[in-house]
Amino acid sequence: MRPILLLVLLSFGSPVMAQIYKYTDANGNTAYSNQPPDGVKAQPLDLPPLNSVQTQPPGPSAPTREDREKPHETYEVLQLTGLPANEALRANNGTFTVNALIKPRLQDHHLLRLLLDDQPYGQPSNVPTLQLVNLDRGEHRLAVQVIEGENVVQQSPAVSFTLLRARAP
Template sequence: MAVALPAAAHIYKYTDANGNTAYSNQPPDGTAAQTVELPPLNSVGLQQPAAPAAPAAATPVASKATSANDGALYSTLELTDIPTQEALRANNGTFTVGVKLEPRLQRQHLLRLVLDGVPYGQPSNVPRLQLVNIDRGDHTLGVQVLAGDQVVQQSPIVPFTLQRVHKPVSHP
């Protein structure tokens, strides 16, 4: 029995024009980049349901919040690397978060952050996303799965506090 495996994707790490570390699935033009070695992806075979579904007449009506998660494409969609019990320290307001996603991201989907309820940054197929020059203080962060411009699933929103050095402005 032959199994077709997808070609390995390459991830490139480089320093952008502002001196920030950035990651991309394509090498940047005119900028030196190094290939990032990623661990092999886990895969799980399709599992059969444990019991048959109850008849429609016996199923209670779901609330709007529950129905939004019914038929979710990803059984796990959450942010990682965000401390919730203590402040996140990022002296220049720049930090990276991870996305835990199961099963792995489908080819037609992209990930986009939602910072304080507003879409943030460019959609990406890389499960490491960078935030740049974020103000200190309390924030919320989530991640969306996009199909084109449409949100197909969103992670729970995570509150966090960003701590960064405040440099007083000297007046002459």
């Protein structure tokens, strides 16, 4: 009695695999079944193993509302370079470039926006080389902002300079 009980218990522990058969029915249609019909030549099919899904360990969660409302971390260095310190800038057509020095590097969701005389100038960009075009001669102030959407994350100190342009004859 014990060996029979043991066999019954072991049969429940192993996975059940049903055989699938392919045959042609009386109407000439291809049919499939887990039991071969009587009097019909049925071919057993070798099926590929079933798909299985592995559970993944939980990954980093999406930022919560509190995380989004935390103050932004500031950059260690944010300043404009490429402007003369003690002399005027000569650009006869009023076009020149400045560079934004930023450390650590600009985060993916941040952009740089140039301020000319305390007003936004040009389109925000993730490129640290910023171009000014056809600027009038005279005294100007430049600064660069790191923005996220419409929010200012950080602003560099303003740099004052004088632009010299050649006069048309």
